Amino acid sequence: MHRQGTLRFDRFVDLALYGPGGFFVSGGRGAGRRGDFLTSPEVGPLFGSVVARALDTEWARLGRPDPFVVVEAGAGRGALARAVLGAGPGCASALRYVCVERSARLRRKIEELLPVEPPATVLGLAAAGGADGAGGIDDDDVVVAGTGPSVTVLEDLPAGPVTGVVLANELLDNLAFRLLERADGGWLEVFVGVGAGEGPFTEVLVEAPAATAEVADRLAPRVAAGARVPLQEAAGEWLAGALSVLGAGRLVAIDYADTTASLASRPWRDWVRTYRGHRRGTSPLDHPGDQDLTCEVAVDQLARIRPPDADRSQAEWLGVHGMGQLVAVARSTWHERAPLGDLVALAARSRVGEATALGDPEGLGGFRVLEWVVNQ
């Protein structure tokens, strides 16, 4: 066992997704009906309409602040932002919507889809992390109340602190993770080397550093030899950073999730998933850049940063925020207008179908919605 000329698994994942030729850089087709995977915002506008209601609830809870800043991390091509704004939320005149997207290609897509303004106009220079962000307040820093909604795009989280909501739909499963395997005498760590076997890359197992093995033992004690677990350090770092952006408000992260101990009891290829053209892809070591590479999120690892204040299924969360009412209206519109067969009737019928997909307990409805409240 040696690690010369090998990459630790998390580095391999980061390069496969975000490196030159990476899946989100130039490789894959991304989210959407013609893409490689279908996320809740890409199912249709209903998800964004329910999110808009949830944002209004938080805006009211915070005392209707203006500006009310919504930071959407991992915004993709802007489908959720468009649906939220299209739903006409009550908070609109106070709303500053910040799409944070690591991929330059997707940031350009957001600019094509939405009326994007410069960050300093939307957030003020300090919160946008502008050149004089560390300096004193001047006239440019002042965001004029009642002029929302406005939208901006950033590569990284803004400096903050802001009052509002940080949203992340299917971001955490796309962050790099380390991969460990239980052996008889301790833990091994997966590295990736140049293959002598079938594909160009191959796994190299090396003894895990003592501190890492200790962490794995605590997260997944008494597991059988051969069991694997992810170590999601990048997700933890992202959570800590995102919580620090909020002066007051709520962080909402939606993803497929489990606990480390439960992941250890399942075959690892169940929770390390690849996607290509709406189908499950092949081994994560195959075709780096051509397929999406994701890992189910270990909630207990995030809880080491800060335990979530709420953890519910997506189906339940959508219900709490009024999806049932929106669908009841759509259903009656469809019944009334079906004979006309016009666009309003078709949109109503589509909304009913979207609700089924979003609430499906075997699919998107089974995702977890994790919430952290800051300065309640």
Ligand SMILES: C[S@@+](CC[C@H](N)C(=O)[O-])C[C@H]1O[C@@H](n2cnc3c(N)ncnc32)[C@H](O)[C@@H]1O
């Ligand atoms: C699975 S996609 C989800 C896109 C969108 N939220 C949706 O639900 O359709 C994950 C997105 O997160 C972006 N991403 C990954 N790491 C990021 C980071 N640290 N900050 C912002 N965006 C990131 C990726 O480029 C990708 O567009």
